Amino acid sequence: MAPEIADTPAMRQYRRFKELHPDCVLFFRMGDFYEMFYDDARLAHRVLGVTLTQRTQGIPMAGVPYHSVENYLRRMIQAGHRVAVCEQVEDPKMAKGVVRRDVTRVITPGTLTDESLLEDHRENPLAAVMFHGAGGGEEAAKRADITPAKTPQTASLAWAELSTGSFWLTTLPVDALGDELARISPRELLYVEPANRQPPPRVAQLLIGAGFSATARPAWQFRPQEAFETLCRQFGVKGLAGFGLADDDPALGVAAAIVSYLVETQCAQTDRESLPTTNSGASATSPTLPRQPTSLAHLQPPRRFQRHDHLIIDQTSLRSLEIEQTIRGNASEGTLLGVLLSGGDCRTSMGKRMLRQWLCYPLCQLEPIMARQRVVGALIEDTRLLDALRLLLDEIQDVERIAARVSVGRALPRDVVAMGRSCDQAQKLAALLADRPAMAGYHQQLADVADPLAELGQTLLAACVDEPPSHLRDGGLFRDGFDEQLDEYRGLQRDSQTWLSQYQQSLIQSTGIANLKVGFNRVFGYYIELTAAQRDRAPADWTRKQTLKNAERFITQALKEYEVKVLSAGERAKAREQELFAALCQRVCEHTAALRTLAHTAATMDVLACFARRAVRCRYVKPQMVSEPVLNIEAGRHPVLDVILGDQFVPNDLQLGTTGNSDSDGASAAQSPATLALITGPNMAGKSTFIRQAALITLLAHTGSYVPATAATVGLCDRIFTRIGASDELHAGASTFMVEMTETANICHYATDRSLVILDEIGRGTSTLDGLSLAWSIAEHLAQRRPRTLFATHYHEVTQLAQACDNVTNLHVTVREWADQIVFLHRVLPGSTDRSYGIHVARIAGLPGNVVSRANELLSQLSVNYDISTSSSQVAKAAAHVEANQQMSLFTQYLEHPSLEQIRAVDLDALTPMAAFDLLRQVKRDMR
Numbered sequence: 001m002a003p004e005i006a007d008t009p010a011m012r013q014y015r016r017f018k019e020l021h022p023d024c025v026l027f028f029r030m031g032d033f034y035e036m037f038y039d040d041a042r043l044a045h046r047v048l049g050v051t052l053t054q055r056t057q058g059i060p061m062a063g064v065p066y067h068s069v070e071n072y073l074r075r076m077i078q079a080g081h082r083v084a085v086c087e088q089v090e091d092p093k094m095a096k097g098v099v100r101r102d103v104t105r106v107i108t109p110g111t112l113t114d115e116s117l118l119e120d121h122r123e124n125p126l127a128a129v130m131f132h133g134a135g136g137g138e139e140a141a142k143r144a145d146i147t148p149a150k151t152p153q154t155a156s157l158a159w160a161e162l163s164t165g166s167f168w169l170t171t172l173p174v175d176a177l178g179d180e181l182a183r184i185s186p187r188e189l190l191y192v193e194p195a196n197r198q199p200p201p202r203v204a205q206l207l208i209g210a211g212f213s214a215t216a217r218p219a220w221q222f223r224p225q226e227a228f229e230t231l232c233r234q235f236g237v238k239g240l241a242g243f244g245l246a247d248d249d250p251a252l253g254v255a256a257a258i259v260s261y262l263v264e265t266q267c268a269q270t271d272r273e274s275l276p277t278t279n280s281g282a283s284a285t286s287p288t289l290p291r292q293p294t295s296l297a298h299l300q301p302p303r304r305f306q307r308h309d310h311l312i313i314d315q316t317s318l319r320s321l322e323i324e325q326t327i328r329g330n331a332s333e334g335t336l337l338g339v340l341l342s343g344g345d346c347r348t349s350m351g352k353r354m355l356r357q358w359l360c361y362p363l364c365q366l367e368p369i370m371a372r373q374r375v376v377g378a379l380i381e382d383t384r385l386l387d388a389l390r391l392l393l394d395e396i397q398d399v400e401r402i403a404a405r406v407s408v409g410r411a412l413p414r415d416v417v418a419m420g421r422s423c424d425q426a427q428k429l430a431a432l433l434a435d436r437p438a439m440a441g442y443h444q445q446l447a448d449v450a451d452p453l454a455e456l457g458q459t460l461l462a463a464c465v466d467e468p469p470s471h472l473r474d475g476g477l478f479r480d481g482f483d484e485q486l487d488e489y490r491g492l493q494r495d496s497q498t499w500l501s502q503y504q505q506s507l508i509q510s511t512g513i514a515n516l517k518v519g520f521n522r523v524f525g526y527y528i529e530l531t532a533a534q535r536d537r538a539p540a541d542w543t544r545k546q547t548l549k550n551a552e553r554f555i556t557q558a559l560k561e562y563e564v565k566v567l568s569a570g571e572r573a574k575a576r577e578q579e580l581f582a583a584l585c586q587r588v589c590e591h592t593a594a595l596r597t598l599a600h601t602a603a604t605m606d607v608l609a610c611f612a613r614r615a616v617r618c619r620y621v622k623p624q625m626v627s628e629p630v631l632n633i634e635a636g637r638h639p640v641l642d643v644i645l646g647d648q649f650v651p652n653d654l655q656l657g658t659t660g661n662s663d664s665d666g667a668s669a670a671q672s673p674a675t676l677a678l679i680t681g682p683n684m685a686g687k688s689t690f691i692r693q694a695a696l697i698t699l700l701a702h703t704g705s706y707v708p709a710t711a712a713t714v715g716l717c718d719r720i721f722t723r724i725g726a727s728d729e730l731h732a733g734a735s736t737f738m739v740e741m742t743e744t745a746n747i748c749h750y751a752t753d754r755s756l757v758i759l760d761e762i763g764r765g766t767s768t769l770d771g772l773s774l775a776w777s778i779a780e781h782l783a784q785r786r787p788r789t790l791f792a793t794h795y796h797e798v799t800q801l802a803q804a805c806d807n808v809t810n811l812h813v814t815v816r817e818w819a820d821q822i823v824f825l826h827r828v829l830p831g832s833t834d835r836s837y838g839i840h841v842a843r844i845a846g847l848p849g850n851v852v853s854r855a856n857e858l859l860s861q862l863s864v865n866y867d868i869s870t871s872s873s874q875v876a877k878a879a880a881h882v883e884a885n886q887q888m889s890l891f892t893q894y895l896e897h898p899s900l901e902q903i904r905a906v907d908l909d910a911l912t913p914m915a916a917f918d919l920l921r922q923v924k925r926d927m928r
Helices: 009-020 038-048 066-078 138-143 174-184 201-207 224-235 252-265 315-320 336-344 349-360 366-381 383-393 399-407 413-423 426-433 437-463 484-494 496-511 557-589 592-618 641-648 687-703 736-750 768-785 796-804 838-844 849-866 872-881 898-904 913-926
Strands: 025-030 033-037 053-055 059-065 083-088 101-107 126-132 154-160 167-173 188-192 213-217 517-521 525-531 543-547 551-555 624-626 631-636 652-656 676-680 711-715 719-723 756-760 788-792 808-818 821-830
Touching: 009 025, 009 083, 009 101, 025 038, 025 066, 025 101, 033 038, 033 066, 038 059, 038 066, 059 066, 066 083, 101 252, 126 174, 126 201, 126 252, 154 174, 154 252, 167 174, 167 252, 174 201, 174 315, 188 201, 188 252, 201 213, 213 252, 224 252, 315 719, 336 349, 336 592, 336 687, 349 399, 349 592, 349 687, 366 383, 366 437, 366 592, 366 624, 366 687, 383 426, 383 592, 399 413, 399 557, 399 592, 413 437, 413 557, 413 592, 426 437, 426 592, 437 557, 437 592, 484 496, 484 557, 496 517, 496 557, 525 557, 557 592, 631 687, 652 676, 652 687, 652 788, 652 821, 676 687, 676 768, 676 796, 687 711, 687 719, 687 756, 687 788, 719 736, 736 756, 736 768, 756 768, 768 788, 768 796, 796 808, 838 849, 898 913
Parallel strands: 025 083, 126 188, 188 213, 624 711, 676 788, 676 808, 719 756, 756 788
Antiparallel strands: 025 033, 033 059, 053 059, 083 101, 126 154, 154 167, 517 525, 525 551, 543 551, 631 652, 631 711, 808 821
C-alpha cells in the first residue's frame, strides 16, 4: 500500500481499531457512511452485495449508508459474522484534525438487543460450556487453573439472553449436553480457548450440524477465583449463597465468562486512544485492562436450572415431532409451535417466546400442571374474561426487551413511549385478575408492583408525545411545557421573528431613527442597518459590523447574545432532549425488577389465554393428569393435521397401562393393561401419524394445555423418546442405519417405566432377518422395562410377542380392498395385519407401470419360495435358528424349517421304535 494513502490519520485510526477487534467486521463511520476496508470490504461485497471500490493505490473499500445500517448489520450477523461499530464520538465541525472515534458496541449473534436484529417470537441466548473429568479439556483447564468437577465426564453450561436478562446455569452429564443445547437453541457458544486456538474435539462435535457459532474466550475468565470475583462485582454482592450457589460451584466459570463477554461487547464510549497498547498497537490483553463500566442492570443473577423439574425431550425428539421446525425444509409452518401461534392466539411477543419455552421444557410435576389447567379452565368458562384479557394484552408491548435496551443504552424514543403505555396497563391487568381463585397468584404478583409501574407509566407518557420520532437525533420527543429550558430553546427557534420585530421597535423608540432595520444573513448573522445619512446617529455602545455603499451595519451586545442563543438553539434543544431522555431511562432502570414481574405475568397469561382460545376454537378437552404410568386417549387427533385437514382427519383411540372395555362395535384400542402396542398396517395408512399424535398430546398435556381429543388420561412422564424417520449423518461418518441404532440404543439405556417411547420401523436399514431380529429383541427389551411404547413396524412376525408377553398388545391400521385398489381408512383397531400393500403405494406414488407389473410378478414368485401360507410363528422360529452367515438370497433360496435340520441329524440305525415315535411327535408339535 502507498504510504501517503495508508498512513493518513483516518487510516491509522482505522488500523488501530481493527487491531483491537481482529475477529470482527469493522463498520467505520465516515460522514454519512460506514466504510469497510481491505478484507472486510471484500466480505461485505460477498455477504451484503454492496459495491466494491478502491481508494487510490488499490485499497479495497465498501460502504453502507448510516441511516440504513441496521439492515446491513442484521444480514451480516445472520451470515454468522461479528461486527464492531466504530462511531464518530465528536462533532466533525468541532474536531481539530482527525475526528475522534470509538467502538461503541460489538455485535455478535448471541448479544443482540436491537429490535430490528431480533425475531420477536424467538429467544436469542448466549451460552458457555466447560468440560470436566477425563477427556473434558484438561489441557485448557490446566492453563486456566480450573479444578475439575468431582463427577467425571460432566460439563458446566450457562446461558443468558441479553435481550431479556434471563440467566441460567447447570452442571450435567456430557452425553446430555447436546440435548440441552438443542432445547436452549443458543445463537452463540463460548468455550475455553486451547493453546492451539482450535475448537476442542468435544466443542467441534457440538458444532456439527448446529445452528450456532462458537467463540473462544481466554482461559483466565473461567478460573474459579476470577469467576467468583466477576459475578460478585456484576451483582454487587460479597458472596453467591443468596443466589443458591456455592462459592466453589463448578458452573461459576461459565457464568462468569458470559458476564465478561457481555460487558466487553456492550461497550461504553471509552476513549481507547488513551488505553495501554502493546508494541504492535493492539490493546493490552491483561485482565486488568481499564474500561468504563457497562450497565447490565437488567441481567438477573444466575439461577440453577433443575432438569428434574421438566419433562426431558432430547434433540432427536424435538426434530422428529416437529415441535418448532419441520424435518424437511426446517420451516416453522406445519410445526406444533407454528400451529399454536397461528390465528393470533398469542397477543404479545413475550408470550410467543414463552410458548416456545414451554413446549421445549414441559413440566413433570402434577401440581404446577394442574395450576395452569385451572387458569385455562377459568378462561374457557368465562369467554368475556378471555376476550377482555386478550384486548388488554394487545396494549402491552415487549416490556422485557425494551427494559434490556434501556439498560444497555440502545433504547429509542418509541421504546420509552411503548414502555409508558405498557406500564399504564399494570393496574388494569391486576384488576382483571382480581377475585378469581385460579389466578390469585398472578394477581398478587401484579398487585405488588402495579402502583409504582402506573406512576412510571404516567411519568413517561406525560413527558413524551403520542407519536415519537424514530430517532432521538431528530428531536421532538418531549411535549411542550414538560421542561422550561427545552421550551426556551424551542421558543427561540419558533419565535425569532417576533423577538426581532419587538427589538426593532424598541430601538426605533430609543434612538428616534424611524427607518432602522434589524436583519439577518448567513454570512454575518444578525445586524442593525442604518442608511449612510443616519450612521452618525448610532449610539456609542453599538459596534460597527459591516460597511456597505449606501448603508452601515451594527451589532449590539443584546443582539449578539440573542444571535448565539438562536443559532445554537436547535443543537441545544437536541442536547437537552438527550439529557431528559437519559433521565427517563434512568427512571426505567430503577423499576427493572417490577418490569420483570409485569413481563413474566403478562407473558404467562398470554400463553394460558392462547391455550384457552385454542381449546374453544378446536374443541380441545382437559386431560386428566395422574401419577400412574398410563396413556388413555379417546378420539385423539394430531394437533397439526387436525388444523390442516379439519373434518377429514380421522380420530383414534389409544389405551396403554390400563384395561379397556370393548365398545359395542368392538373398536376399543386395547383389551389388556398393555404398556407396549405393536402397530402394523400399510404404508401411508397413518401409523406414523398415530404414534406422533400420541406423543404430541402427551407433550401438550404436560405444558398445562388442553388436548385434541374427546377425553384423555395422561400419566406423568419423565422423558419422551422417539425414533422416527430415516436420516444419516455423513459428516459424522454415520449411515442411516447407524443413526437409527444409536438413537435406539439411547432409548434402551435410559427409558424408564415413566417414559413414553415412540418407535417407527426399527431395523429397516439392514437385511430382512437382521432387521427382524433387532426389532423383535428391542420390543422384548422395552416390554420388560415397561415404558409406555408405541412400536410401528412392517415386521409382522413381531406381533407374536403379544402371545408371550401380557403387557404387549397389537393394533393395526385398517384398509379396504376394492377392484385391485386399496382405500386407506386411517382407523386404528385391535389386532394385527400381515400385509403392507407396498406395491399399491408405489403405484399411487407414480412408479412406472412396467416397474409395478414386474414387482407384482416377483411378489408372486417370492410368495411361493417364501411360502407365505406358513404361519408367522413358524417363520419367526426359523429366523431365530438361521446363522448370520446363512441368510437366504431374496430370490433364489427357501427358508428352511428348523425341524429339517433335526431330522438330518438323526442316526436311523441307532433309532429305536419308541424314540422314532417321540421324534415324530416332536416334529409334528413344531409344525403347528
